[in-house]
Amino acid sequence: KAGVTxxxxxxxxxxxxxxxxxxxxxxxxxxxxxxxQTPGQGLQFxxxxxxxxxxxxxxxxxxxxxxxxxxxxxxxxxxxxxLGDSALYLCASSLGSADGETQYxxxxxxxxxx
Amino acid sequence: xxxGEEDPQALSIQEGENATxxxxxxxxxNNLQWYRQNSGRGLVHLILIRSNEREKHSGRLRVTLDTSKxxxxxxxxxxxxxxxxSYFCATAxxxxxxxxxxxxxxxxxxx
Numbered sequence: 001k002a003g004v005t006x007x008x009x010x011x012x013x014x015x016x017x018x019x020x021x022x023x024x025x026x027x028x029x030x031x032x033x034x035x036x037q038t039p040g041q042g043l044q045f046x047x048x049x050x051x052x053x054x055x056x057x058x059x060x061x062x063x064x065x066x067x068x069x070x071x072x073x074x075x076x077x078x079x080x081x082x083l084g085d086s087a088l089y090l091c092a093s094s095l096g097s098a099d100g101e102t103q104y105x106x107x108x109x110x111x112x113x114x
Numbered sequence: 115x116x117x118g119e120e121d122p123q124a125l126s127i128q129e130g131e132n133a134t135x136x137x138x139x140x141x142x143x144n145n146l147q148w149y150r151q152n153s154g155r156g157l158v159h160l161i162l163i164r165s166n167e168r169e170k171h172s173g174r175l176r177v178t179l180d181t182s183k184x185x186x187x188x189x190x191x192x193x194x195x196x197x198x199x200s201y202f203c204a205t206a207x208x209x210x211x212x213x214x215x216x217x218x219x220x221x222x223x224x225x
Contacts, residue, residue, distance in 0.1 A: 004156075031211050037154075043202065043215035056210045088154055092213075100144040100206020103213060105156040 001027055004093050004106035012112045018079040021109045025072050025093030031055075032074040033103060034066060037088040046089075049074050050096045078111075086113045120203060120216040128224050133190045135219040137203030138183075144208045146179055146186050151200045151218075160188075160201075190221075198223045 005024045013019050025032050034046040045058040049068035066076040078085055088110050092103035121136045145164045149157040163170045163179045170177045176189040190197055200220045204213040
């Protein structure tokens with residue numbers, strides 16, 4: 001099976017702009033989670049989507065949003081970008097049993113906000 | 115917020131030696147997982163240990179879990195240069211897929 005894919009891999013934006021990142025899960029996986037990784041805060045959970053519904057949400061401002069499509073592909077959007085949003089954004093997929101199962105991560109999208 | 119700390123933050127050993135990393139967490143868990151990350155890339159799942167298990171092996175990896183102390187350790191035996199990476203523990207609770215990660219240990223294997 002193909003692994004989790006994320007596009008784009010690298011992105012440069014300026015403050016105030018918005019950005020959309022995409023994640024395609026492993027075939028058959030219905031859960032997609034998003035994480036932000038920064039040197040200062042480490043790996044932080046953003047949100048999880050299952051069957052097109054947000055099932056869990058981390059402690060991030062409303063500028064961070066996401067959605068999931070019927071084919072389980074997911075997008076996350078960050079509006080009004082701030083310098084502190086520069087990070088590696090990782091998505092992970094799983095079958096979605098909601099039992100803390102193994103997550104399969106994509107290669108990440110590295111976002112730089114200038 | 116992060117679940118807990120990993121110790122040490124960085125570890126350098128000679129190739130062939132064993133590497134031990136420790137992870138502490140704060141709340142009760144369903145399972146604990148270890149992941150590896152190479153140079154800021156995606157995370158690769160290594161091993162999952164459930165809260166009712168005390169020890170688990172996978173190839174050169176040995177993981178222990180002590181729920182009374184809320185701690186886990188990862189042992190990599192006979193290290194190789196390819197093991198150079200950052201290692202993260204992550205805890206999972208019942209009812210959701212959210213992983214709460216530790217701070218990570220950066221492991222360097224010296225050839």
